[in-house]
Amino acid sequence: MKFLRSLIVGVAAFACVAAHAEDPSQDLSFGIISTDASSTLRQRWQPLIDDLNKKTGLHVKAFFATDYAGIIEGMRFNKVQIGYFGNASAMEAVDRSNGEVFVKTVNANGEGGYYSLLITNVNSPYKTLDDVFKNTKNLNLGWGDPNSTSGTLIPGYYLFAKRGVPVTPASFKTLLPSSHEANLLAVVNNKIDVATNNTMEVDRLQQQHPDKFAQVRVLWKSPLIPSDPLVWRKDLPQATKDKLRDFFINYAKTDPHEKEVMKNLTTFSGFVASSNAQLIPIRQVALFQQKQKLEADKNLSDAERKTQMAALDAQLNALNSEAAKQQ
Template sequence: MKLIRALLSCCAAGAVAFAALGASAARADDLSFGIISTDSSAVLKQRWQPFIDDLNRQTGLHVNAFFATDYSGIIEAMRFNKVQIGYFGNASAMEAVDRSNGEVFAKVLYANGDTGYKSVLITNVNSRVKTLDDVFKNPKDLTLGWGDPNSTSGSLVPGYYLFAQRNLPVNATTFKTVLPSSHEANLLAVVNNKVDIATNNTMELATLARKHPDRFKEVRVLWTSPLIPSDPLVMRKDLPEATKQKLRDFFYHYAKTDPREKKIMADITGYAGFAPSSDEQLLPIRQIALFQQKQKIAADTHLSDDDRKSQIAAIDAKIGALNAPAKP
């Protein structure tokens, strides 16, 4: 009898250990997919959930969508391993790579064949602002809808190509009001004539034109940036290699032929699928960010001449390293 009890006890212990192992294995396949807050969480969930469902079904992974109220929420979530995969803009992807143990592994493709998108400055068609010159005549009289600090098209690119080139920093002293918000909120603010001008991008405008052509007619584009590389996908470097390969296989082949998958991608933001990529696509964004840092240091009156020269020299060295040809 004692022997039977001992055997039963061993079996029970083994069952518990096996169950724990199984639970551990299941947890190893549990991932969170962070999606930057270009729109409200409800809108993003509606766009992305069919894609997430396909990702789970085709890979056997258990992936949940993770939405935050701002870009930094996704970056920090990846930093603390609460998010393992992320859809980012280029500026936020740079932060995820530098601060959150991430690596770029894919980029989106567009249905219209474009290899990227553009930042825009927009206003309402009935606004007193008719041209770009009107913006710079008296910016202190204007309310600016600005992007998230980590947004490529909402802040980094217009901050550099539009405002820095005219020596106009974006802050509460140069404009009547600066209102940082999402692309969706800024677009609605312009449509409803709640702000004088706002940053946005050509993807959001295309979505608005497709879904709400009447509202699109209320938008006037004042400025368009150079081409921005298409949005990258980032994964944590420390994911198991088998998991990484499942993700690569899924993203690289998704929506290539299946009409249903193509529709899901088109409904997200006019996408057509994904292509392989790497951290190298962030190079032009790094150059812009460093140049902006250099401008801020040059204009900082609190620094001594020696400190200013030293900091500028350090940034010039970083820019030089980025511009140096890759070693064979």
């Protein structure tokens, strides 16, 4: 009888462990876009993930890839269930990977977003934007990841396209796509002429290495970009979504430890609720860029161009209507 009771208890315990191991709501991968080296990102993000696991009972592990596309594709194939993105990569995750924005970051300075920058070394001969655009064929340009908001999408439109300069290898002496961190260090060390970046990375450099910050000159600053979103897969169980949303919205509000984690993580102070609506300005810029490419495409007939342009205009009109509802 004692043996039977022990057997029943053992089987029950095994069943609980097996059920837990098979429960996809408990084991999650948190994808983090490659703004810096994986080792640097892990050092910054792991304390927050540890707190997330402790407070929610979930089992979340960080997932890193060598580029933004790796995180987007990871979410597409359900290898990543939650991720930290920029707005452009979040748009891809929403459109291609069953993603949904649920919170966004809050800047420590109280601003509702951040800015894309074009930077150069303080000793560079390029002192102004006029200097840059008079000499593009002689420039080594540090460019961002193809899915980066501040490294490619925003400067590609607001800085280069509006001046009639396509960002292609033909336009520059050298076009060097890389991470924000690598581009910033290349400028500090005077290895490239100019590079795209953002105020988050440059502000962090100022806080942590003021001597290196002194080597940076800002040549251009973009319109405000909505702060970075966190995206989850829409098919996560509702109970898991509730745990995640509750954790992030309440994180670092009062707890000194949590505030320190955020301080070390980035220039953010916490998170607030958000939705896919924050991607509307990014979608508008992307559609404007598509229209410009259509206008310049000499392989299209007038009829093809007219049809495709009408489709883009319809999408833009729909976005404009949606943006008006959000105001």
